[in-house]
Amino acid sequence: MIEDVLELVDKLWEGDEVISTEQFHPVSGNFGKMVEVADDTAFVPSLANISAFRTGGGLVLVDTGNEVFARSNHAMVRTWTDEPLDAAVFSHGHIDHVFGVGPYEEEAAEKGWAQPTVFAHEHMPARFDRYQLTNGYNSVINQRQFQIPGLQWPMDYRYPDETYHDHHSITVGDEVFELHHDKGETDDHTWTWIPGRKVVCPGDLVIWGSPNGGNPQKVQRYPKEWAAALRKMQALRPEILLPGHGYPLLGADRVDQLLDDTATLLESLVEQTLALMNEGASLDVILHTVQAPDGLLDRPYLRPVYDEPEFIVRNLWRLYGGWYDGNPSRLKPAPDADLAAELASMVGGASTLAARAIELSAAGEHRLACHLVEFAAKAAPDDKSVAQTRADVYSARLADETSTMSKGIFNWAVKESTDRANG
Numbered sequence: 001m002i003e004d005v006l007e008l009v010d011k012l013w014e015g016d017e018v019i020s021t022e023q024f025h026p027v028s029g030n031f032g033k034m035v036e037v038a039d040d041t042a043f044v045p046s047l048a049n050i051s052a053f054r055t056g057g058g059l060v061l062v063d064t065g066n067e068v069f070a071r072s073n074h075a076m077v078r079t080w081t082d083e084p085l086d087a088a089v090f091s092h093g094h095i096d097h098v099f100g101v102g103p104y105e106e107e108a109a110e111k112g113w114a115q116p117t118v119f120a121h122e123h124m125p126a127r128f129d130r131y132q133l134t135n136g137y138n139s140v141i142n143q144r145q146f147q148i149p150g151l152q153w154p155m156d157y158r159y160p161d162e163t164y165h166d167h168h169s170i171t172v173g174d175e176v177f178e179l180h181h182d183k184g185e186t187d188d189h190t191w192t193w194i195p196g197r198k199v200v201c202p203g204d205l206v207i208w209g210s211p212n213g214g215n216p217q218k219v220q221r222y223p224k225e226w227a228a229a230l231r232k233m234q235a236l237r238p239e240i241l242l243p244g245h246g247y248p249l250l251g252a253d254r255v256d257q258l259l260d261d262t263a264t265l266l267e268s269l270v271e272q273t274l275a276l277m278n279e280g281a282s283l284d285v286i287l288h289t290v291q292a293p294d295g296l297l298d299r300p301y302l303r304p305v306y307d308e309p310e311f312i313v314r315n316l317w318r319l320y321g322g323w324y325d326g327n328p329s330r331l332k333p334a335p336d337a338d339l340a341a342e343l344a345s346m347v348g349g350a351s352t353l354a355a356r357a358i359e360l361s362a363a364g365e366h367r368l369a370c371h372l373v374e375f376a377a378k379a380a381p382d383d384k385s386v387a388q389t390r391a392d393v394y395s396a397r398l399a400d401e402t403s404t405m406s407k408g409i410f411n412w413a414v415k416e417s418t419d420r421a422n423g
Contacts (some may be wrong), residue, residue, distance in 0.1 A: 003033030005045055009247045012300040013254065021305050026208035026246035027404065029069075034076045035248065041197060042080050043248040044073055047386035048096035050076055051201050051242040052275050053194065054222055057173025058086025062192050062201040063244060064100025067154070074103035084108060085116040086172045089179060090160060091203025091244055092186040093120070093127035101158050119170060121181045123188035128157040141217040145408040163197035175191035183222035183324030185212050191229060197241035198252075205229055207256065208246025210297065210304040211266060212310025216405055221315050227266035234259040246301070267295045269309055273316040282326025283317050306404045340378030354389040366397040377417065384421045 006029055011019040024031040026368065029046040036042045044050035046069050047401040052063040059081055065073045085104040091097055101118060108115050131138060131153065138153035150228060162168075168179040178193040185204045193199040204212060213221040234256060241249040249255050281289070292309045296302050317325070325330060333339070346351045357373035360366075373386075373393040380386045394413040401407050 005035055005043070005247055006037075006250070008032060013302070018384045019264035020269060021300060021303050022402070025404075026303060027306050031247060034080060036080070037197070037242070038197060038246050039252060041133060041199060041240070042077070043242050044076055045247070046073055046339060048094070048244055049242065049246075050077070050100065051199075052080070053172075053175065053177075053197075053266070054081050055086070055173030055175040056083075057175075059083040060086060060170075060177060060240070061088045061100075061170050063091050063097045063203065064088050066096040067099035070100045071103050073100055074107075079392040084111075084113040086114075086119045087170055087177070088116055089177065089190060089192055089201075090118060090120040090124060091191065091201065092189045093124045093131075093157075094186070094204070095131075095154060095288075096243065097203070098158060100153075104129060117162060117189075118158060118160045119162050119164070119168065120178060121188040121190050122163040122165055123186075124163065125159055127186070127188055128159060130156070143216075144412045145405065147408055147411055156178075169418065180229075180232065182232070184224055184226035184229055186220055187220075187222070189229075191233060193236060193238075194234070195236075198237075199242060200233050200238040201242045202230075202233060202244065204235075204244040206241065206243040206246065206262065206301075207306060208243060208301045209304050209306040210292075210309060210403075211262060211312065212307040213266065213406075214307050214309075214313070214315040216311055216314070216409065220319055221312075222258055222319070223266045223312055223316060224270045230259045230263040230266075234263070245306075260405070261299055261302060263294055265292055265302060265309070266294050267310070269312050270316060273313050274320065277317070277321055283314070283321075283352045284325065284327065286317065287313055304403050308403045308405065311403075311405060326353060336374075337381075340375040343344065343375050350376040350383060350386050353379070354386045357393050358389060361396045364400075366393075369393050370397060381420075384423075387417040388421040389403070 008024060015045055032045050034042055034044045040050040040054040046065045048063055050065050050073055053060040088101055088312060104116055119244055132155055135153050135155055139151060143151045164179060166181050170177050175196055179190050181190055183189060190202055191205055213223045213226060238250055238255050239252045241255045249258060269290060273286055276286045276289060287310060290313050297304060344353055347353060353372045353376035356367045361368035370393060373390045376386045377390045391414045394410045398407060399408050401410060
């Protein structure tokens with residue numbers, strides 16, 4: 001952990017050779033303590049960040065953090081202010097942002113204060129309903145994504161007290177908080193503008209990484225609308241940006257650059273993908289053709305440390321084109337195991353496929369190597385030698401991966417096969 005998050009931001013922005021977002025991952029919270037970024041305005045780094053505002057008429061929070069750190073985050077805020085929590089804004093319904101109200105509600109009950117009001121977009125209750133319907137699935141995919149065995153998805157949620165459609169304004173003390181809805185990482189996203197302080201809280205529309213617009217294991221995201229939201233924020237000329245993940249950014253010029261570059265990246269991916277789709281290109285062609293604009297992924301706030309542009313392209317295809325990828329053999333495919341067995345029989349067995357996968361992996365051809373080792377593993381699911389080869393191939397691939405999404409899935413594959421090889 002670094003003590004001064006603002007010092008960390010300066011080092012990242014200026015291209016420090018030692019400090020990086022890989023080291024201080026923006027979706028980790030391991031980058032400092034609470035900091036007052038302006039008068040009566042504080043930023044609490046956490047797994048999902050919390051922005052806190054003293055108003056003289058009550059405390060306002062934008063996002064409240066996750067369940068694990070709820071009490072420690074509450075205690076941290078209480079070292080800064082004793083104002084009762086008047087209002088909490090949920091930027092969206094992901095569970096790392098919406099489980100920190102409880103300690104404030106307990107505190108209000110103990111001290112006889114009015115209970116806080118939670119504000120969110122009108123789509124959020126439906127999200128919580130869906131999470132209850134898919135509880136087991138969400139447990140599995142988040143165990144895989146974050147490499148947390150035994151993680152259990154919650155069933156009980158703090159539903160908002162007041163929801164809105166497009167825009168909403170709340171006033172606490174003499175401070176106005178403007179809530180704006182735009183789809184982006186989610187369909188229930190709220191970004192908050194505090195005009196009297198020139199502060200914007202974009203939620204997860206900014207994460208100090210390539211936008212999380214393509215997560216392979218999660219529901220639809222909306223890159224075009226996401227870029228439009230960033231342009232709206234940019235037009236307001238904010239002087240302070242307090243993101244849902246990552247680090248606080250101070251200074252109008254820096255904030256403008258980050259918003260502009262992030263919007264440009266998304267706009268380019270959308271434009272390229274739609275152009276190829278309109279020409280009739282298959283998903284395979286599009287995935288291996290679309291590229292991020294030169295230099296953008298080298299920006300300290302756009303490194304692909306969590307999600308990746310390739311996954312955003314896939315999500316765009318799903319959004320605009322459906323699930324059929326343009327390859328007719330995959331419209332109504334044979335079972336994977338049957339296809340693998342047929343290929344193995346043609347080349348002399350699963351061990352031949354596995355051996356070729358190792359050769360390709362050693363040559364750095366990781367994509368091809370993974371295809372072949374998957375066929376080998378499907379054709380010979382009980383072969384411990386093939387299982388070990390699969391673990392080795394994915395272990396080698398991990399060395400070249402940068403994003404949480406890829407690392408999580410490939411690490412999961414390593415563990416599956418290692419357990420099978422040693423079982």
